[in-house]
Amino acid sequence: MTAPTWPATVVRHLWRGLISLKLALAIILALAILTVAGTSIEQMPPSLASNHIARVQWLASAHERYGPLTSFMDRLSLFDIFHSFALRLLLALLAVSLAACTIHRWPRVWSSVFHTPVRPDDALFEDSRHVVLLTTSLPPVATIEQINRQFSAMRFRVRTANEEATAFMLGERRRFSQLGTLAVHAGLLLVLAGVLVGRIWGFQNPAFIISEGDSSQLGLGTGIAVRLNQFSDQYYPDGRPRDFQSNVTVFDNGREAGVGTIRVNTPLRYKGVAFHQSFWGESAIVSIADPGGITVFQGSVPLAWHEPGSESPLGSVQLPGDLGTVSVIGPGSGTEPASVPAGEIRIELYRNGQLVDAPSSLAQGQPAEVAGLTFTFLRESRYVGFKVVKDPGMLIVWIAAGLMILGLVVAFFLPPQRFWVRCAPRLDGITEVRIAVQSRRHPSLNGGLTGISKTVAIALGDIGSSGDGRNGSAHA
């Protein structure tokens, strides 16, 4: 034996720390604390995180509540806990700890399933809480044979061994249930793996917007385009929403692939891409002509955004060449003085980021000229925002979670049963039968020992013995 080198010692200590229950409990506690914080502090909507201006505005509103603490809290990402580095680190740590525990336990579980010794430690037969003592006049080997028949009839897997005059037997049932716990932990790891797969190979467009009658390319390398044929919304008499339906046609690389209806609880799935009904709103159909009278844009502009600090819906169009960008602003809720009158729109023309001109609002069908361009507001229409998701990891997540729950049920409700029997001759020629059960989890319940020993006692015609009081089951 040589003393281990220091790297080996370090690795061993690291490993021990990793598989320690304390670490796992500490991680769970930390996660629970983060969760409580994340549910009690109002979190920033995820859509804001990437939008700097919206983010600053949101923080300003948070300032009213938290005062000077706000910027400090923001730096600790307390407003975005569920996307924070700390949470990810904890989840990763939990995953590593879980993996380490699973690897660490595997050999023991394996040998417990396949190589349980027929002859256990003698101490097992001495623990009176888990041992029943019977006596018989049959010799040990014949006794074991008799007990073997009983156990086999109860569909136990039986193995026997002799050692001098003493006979041993091991009866096992549902030994594969021990793999249940393993399934739970492996399932949990697989769930995380599935999440990762979705993150890496999936994509998401939370706001895929199409106006009624228009079609839109999904992009993201799919070659899929969708046309919104019709959108309908229905309400209950009390004004609460009842149903939203979008009738769409899907095109795959220009070819019509099919027609479908998307509702809130019935997404449309095509080639692994799911289209979910998410939101809807007004859009404006406008026509824009250049100074020569040539139409440079005609179509519907979804008013799907808001100007910072305003309630008026807003959409925009990028015109070809250096003609500029057009903002189309619809009527707001009417609380603001400068809002657009109902049924009209306002146009703002920008070139190189500078506002060129913004005439007063446009009524339907009345052309207006702005910086040489002719704008016509043809009519109102509506758009639908779909959430589009492709997540190849989802199937892994569902299967893994199912595996986990199945493992839990097996581990909890179909526990393995394992009885050891020792038949030893006494000096007076009587054979002493000890039946021991290993039940680590339910010490107060004896793991079915009472029932088993009763059956065995009847089969042996238990003649009673010098009691330590524990052989009572057959006589009780």
Next chain:
Amino acid sequence: MPEQLSQFSLTVALATLTISLGLYVLNIAGIRLAPALMRLSVPVSPQLVASGSLTTAERYATLLATNSFLFLSAALVARAVASHHAPFASMFEFSLAFSWGAVALFLCFAWRYQARILALFVLPVALGLLVYASTLPGDLKPLVPALQNDLLLSVHVACAVIAYGAFTVAFAAGVLCLLQYRDNVNWLPPHLKLDDIGYRAVMVGFPVLALTILLGSVWAETAWGTYWSWDPKETASLATWLIYGGYLHARVMRGWRGQRSALLLIGGFAATLFTYYGNLFFGGMHGYA
């Protein structure tokens, strides 16, 4: 008509549950006072002195608890009939259902493990939920689009009800275990038995909560397009599940028994209540219930 029936059943359930709890408490008072009464030469039934045996008061208390369970079931069924969907669509309905789950799981455990004493802490929770529900608007409203999924609404919430009910039983076992940790209280079972009952209840609640979360995320994917969105109720249920996971490990791997595991059961139930109520504090996608 079904609406009135539901209201009536609810009132009866509330009344019987209250009397049932009162009888359980009286029964314990009787057991505690029996030795003193005997010393004063008041004739006392020997049943009362031997703790654990079923007294008349206890028998009637259990009968009443069963009764209130039946009326709660009737209230829920009547609402389902009236609204044409599972009675799980508002905080009012979910509070009724949670109360129902607590009483149902209590009756199962009381019968299976001969531990009616659990009533002492399960029934107050069930009563509290009913009283809270009676302060909420209970009018029947049709379902908003996101909730229009009969199968998932029924199964996802039913699982939550069973899990919460089981955790309520585990909580009661935990509190009683703390009271009994020195095994010196004559009207309580030994603390190891209480500890075991708590564990058994978590054995039911833990997989069922996992199923609740799984079905919830299947539903979230169908309705909203993401199976996990860190919604407050969603997150709180995950934290609850992790806490009970910690409890199971501490108990099975480290042999935690008695006081320490009982404290974990109480902590777990606090998390359960937080999950139940969290959406009201913090909004989120579970805004309706």
